[in-house]
Amino acid sequence: MSDTIPPTRERIIAAAGKLFHSEGIRAVSVDAVAEKAGVTKRTLYYHFRSKDDLIAAYLEARDQPNLALFQRWFAETDGDAAAKVEGIFRNLARSASHPKWKGCGFLRTSVELINLPGHPAILAGRAHKKRIEDWLCSIFEEEGAVKEPRQLARQVILLLDGAFAVVLLHRDPSYMEAAGDAAARLIRTSLPKRDAPDVGRACTALDP
Amino acid sequence: MSDTIPPTRERIIAAAGKLFHSEGIRAVSVDAVAEKAGVTKRTLYYHFRSKDDLIAAYLEARDQPNLALFQRWFAETDGDAAAKVEGIFRNLARSASHPKWKGCGFLRTSVELINLPGHPAILAGRAHKKRIEDWLCSIFEEEGAVKEPRQLARQVILLLDGAFAVVLLHRDPSYMEAAGDAAARLIRTSLPKRDAPDVGRACTALDP
DNA sequence: TTGTGTATATTCACTGGTCGGTATACATCA
DNA sequence: TGATGTATACCGACCAGTGAATATACACAA
Numbered sequence: 195m196s197d198t199i200p201p202t203r204e205r206i207i208a209a210a211g212k213l214f215h216s217e218g219i220r221a222v223s224v225d226a227v228a229e230k231a232g233v234t235k236r237t238l239y240y241h242f243r244s245k246d247d248l249i250a251a252y253l254e255a256r257d258q259p260n261l262a263l264f265q266r267w268f269a270e271t272d273g274d275a276a277a278k279v280e281g282i283f284r285n286l287a288r289s290a291s292h293p294k295w296k297g298c299g300f301l302r303t304s305v306e307l308i309n310l311p312g313h314p315a316i317l318a319g320r321a322h323k324k325r326i327e328d329w330l331c332s333i334f335e336e337e338g339a340v341k342e343p344r345q346l347a348r349q350v351i352l353l354l355d356g357a358f359a360v361v362l363l364h365r366d367p368s369y370m371e372a373a374g375d376a377a378a379r380l381i382r383t384s385l386p387k388r389d390a391p392d393v394g395r396a397c398t399a400l401d402p
Numbered sequence: 403m404s405d406t407i408p409p410t411r412e413r414i415i416a417a418a419g420k421l422f423h424s425e426g427i428r429a430v431s432v433d434a435v436a437e438k439a440g441v442t443k444r445t446l447y448y449h450f451r452s453k454d455d456l457i458a459a460y461l462e463a464r465d466q467p468n469l470a471l472f473q474r475w476f477a478e479t480d481g482d483a484a485a486k487v488e489g490i491f492r493n494l495a496r497s498a499s500h501p502k503w504k505g506c507g508f509l510r511t512s513v514e515l516i517n518l519p520g521h522p523a524i525l526a527g528r529a530h531k532k533r534i535e536d537w538l539c540s541i542f543e544e545e546g547a548v549k550e551p552r553q554l555a556r557q558v559i560l561l562l563d564g565a566f567a568v569v570l571l572h573r574d575p576s577y578m579e580a581a582g583d584a585a586a587r588l589i590r591t592s593l594p595k596r597d598a599p600d601v602g603r604a605c606t607a608l609d610p
Numbered sequence: 611t612t613g614t615g616t617a618t619a620t621t622c623a624c625t626g627g628t629c630g631g632t633a634t635a636c637a638t639c640a
Numbered sequence: 641t642g643a644t645g646t647a648t649a650c651c652g653a654c655c656a657g658t659g660a661a662t663a664t665a666c667a668c669a670a
Contacts, residue, residue: 202619217517220428223655236658237620245656296516304571305513308504309425319571348577349584353557355571356564363512363527363563369556376557376588383591410645431629444632445646453630 203241206231210252215299219249219306219315249307250314253300257322264326268333275337276381279330279350283357283374290367297362301355327351339385346384350377411449414439418460423507427457427514427523457511458522464507465530472534476541483545484589487538487558491565491582498575505570509563535559547593554592558585 209231213222224245228235242248264282271281289295296302300319307313327347334343357373417439421430432453436443450456472490479489497503504510508527515521535555542551565581 218514220514221517224657225655234621235656236622239657240619297513301567301571302513302516305505305510305567306426306428308510308570309429316571323568323571345580345583348580349561352561352564352568352577352581352584354564355567356560356562359509359513359563359567360531360560362516363509363524363531369560372553372556373560375553376560376584379591380584380587383587432631433629442647443630444648447631448645 202231202233202237206233206238206241206248207251207255210248211255214249214252214303216294216296219303224248246313246315249303250318253303253315253318253322256299257318257325260322261325261329265329275333276378279381280374280378283354283370283377286354286357287367287370287374290361290370298355298358301358302362323351323355326354334381334384340381341384341386346381349380353377353380410439410441410445414441414446414449414456415459415463418456419463422457422460422511424502424504427511432456454521454523457515458526461508461511461523461526461530465526465533468530469533469537473537483541484586487589488582488586491562491578491585494562494565495569495575495578495582498569498578506563506566509566531559531563534562542589542592548589549592549594554589557588561585561588 206227210222210227213227213230224238225235227248228238231238238248242251267282267285268278271278271284273281290297300322304316304319307315310316330350331343331347334340334346337343340346353373353376357370360369361367414435418430418435421435421438432446433443435456436446439446446456450459475490475493476486479486479492481489498505508530511523512527515523518524538558539551539555542548542554545551548554561581561584565578568577569575
C-alpha cells in the first residue's frame with residue numbers, strides 16, 4: 195500500500211499501543227487490537243507470529259521516543275543537573291495529572307507477564323530501564339564532581355519507577371514532585387561536601 | 403468444620419494467596435484456586451461471591467502481617483531512624499534474593515486491575531500503602547528534629563515501591579540496597595543542617 | 611501489449627480450549 | 641425441618657490461533 199500514509203504493520207502497532215497501554219495486556223484481546231487497527235485478525239497474524247510478538251513490538255516502538263522525551267525535558271530545564279533531573283519529574287507530574295494517564299507501560303507490562311521469565315516484553319522493559327539509567331549515569335559522570343555516578347543513577351531510577359507505581363496507585367501526582375525533590379537532594383548531597391545540602395545550586399562544572 | 407485445623411474459608415484464602423501472589427491475578431483461574439484449596443469450585447463460590455471478592459480477601463489478609471513484618475525489621479535493627487529504615491531494605495533485599503520472590507502483591511494486583519478503577523483490591527492496595535506511609539511518618543514525627551516528616555515518609559515509600567518494581571524487573575536485589583542507602587541519606591539530610599550529610603550517624607534523639 | 615508466475619497482503623469462517631459463574635441435587639447437623 | 645455446606649455437571653462468553661481461499665503488485669517472457 196501507500197508507504198506514506200498507513201503501512202498496515204505500523205497501524206497495528208499503533209492500535210496495540212493505545213489499547214495495551216490504556217487497558218493492559220491481558221485485558222485486551224487480539225480481536226480488539228485488530229478491530230481498532232481496521233484489520234482482520236488473520237491479517238494481524240500475518241504481520242505478527244503471536245500476541246507475544248505484538249506485545250514486544252509495542253514496547254520496542256516506545257523505547258526510543260520515551261528516552262528522547264526524557265532527554266528533551268532534561269535539556270529544556272535550566273540549572274544544574276539536580277534541577278534538570280527535577281524538571282523531568284515536574285514534567286511527568288504534569289502528564290500524570292491527566293485522568294487517562296496510565297503510568298509506565300514497560301513496568302506494567304513486565305508486572306503482567308511476571309510468570310513468563312524470558313518473555314521478550316520483559317527483556318524490552320529491562321533494556322529500556324537500563325538505557326535510561328545509563329543515560330543518567332553518563333550525565334553524572336560528565337558532572338565530574340559526583341562521587342558514585344552509577345549508584346546515584348540507580349537511585350534516581352528507583353525514585354522514578356517508584357513514582358510511576360505510587361502515582362498510579364493513589365492517582366496523586368504530588369508524589370511525582372516529592373520524588374523529584376528527593377532526586378534533587380540525592381544528587382546535591384552526592385557532590386563533594388563543599389556546599390551545604392541546601393537549596394542554592396551546587397557547582398555546575400567543576401572537574402576533578 | 404473443625405475450627406482449629408482448616409476452616410474452609412481460610413484454606414481458600416491461603417490457596418488464593420499462594421497462587422495469586424506467585425502467578426498473578428488474571429493468570430490464575432478460580433478452578434485452580436479451588437483445586438489448590440482441596441475444594442470444589444461450587445464451595446468456593448459458597449464462601450465468596452465472585453473472583454473479585456476473593457482477590458480483595460487475599461489482599462486484606464496480607465495487610466496487617468505485612469506492616470507487622472516491617473515494624474519487626476525496624477525494631478530489630480540498631481541505630482538511629484535512618485539505620486533502622488535501612489534495615490528494612492536490607493531485610494527486603496534478603497527476601498528478594500530468593501528466586502521465587504515476586505515483589506509486592508498489592509502493587510502487582512493494582513497494576514493488573516488498573517482498568518477497573520473502583521475495584522476493592524485497588525482500594526485495599528491504597529489503604530495498605532497509606533498505612534505504611536503513616537507509620538513511617540509517625541516515626542519521623544517522634545524523631546522530632548525532622549523538618550518535613552510527611553514529605554520524608556512519602557519519599558521513603560517512593561524508594562520502597564520503586565525498589566519492588568525495579569528489583570522485580572531486573573531480578574537484582576542490589577537495587578534494594580541502593581534504595582535503602584538513598585532512604586538513609588534522605589532521612590539524615592532531613593535533620594536540621596547541623597551535621598554534614600555524611601556517613602556518620604546524625605543525631606538520634608534531639609527534641610526541638 | 612498481453613499473458614503467466616510468484617511473493618505479498620488480506621479476508622471469512624472456524625476450532626479447540628479456558629474461564630467465571632450457575633443449576634441441581636445431595637449430605638450433615640442443630 | 642431447615643440451615644449450612646459440598647459435589648457433579650453444565651452454560652454462555654470469550655479468546656488465541658488456523659485453514660483455505662482470494663486480491664494485489666510486480667517480475668519477465670512472448
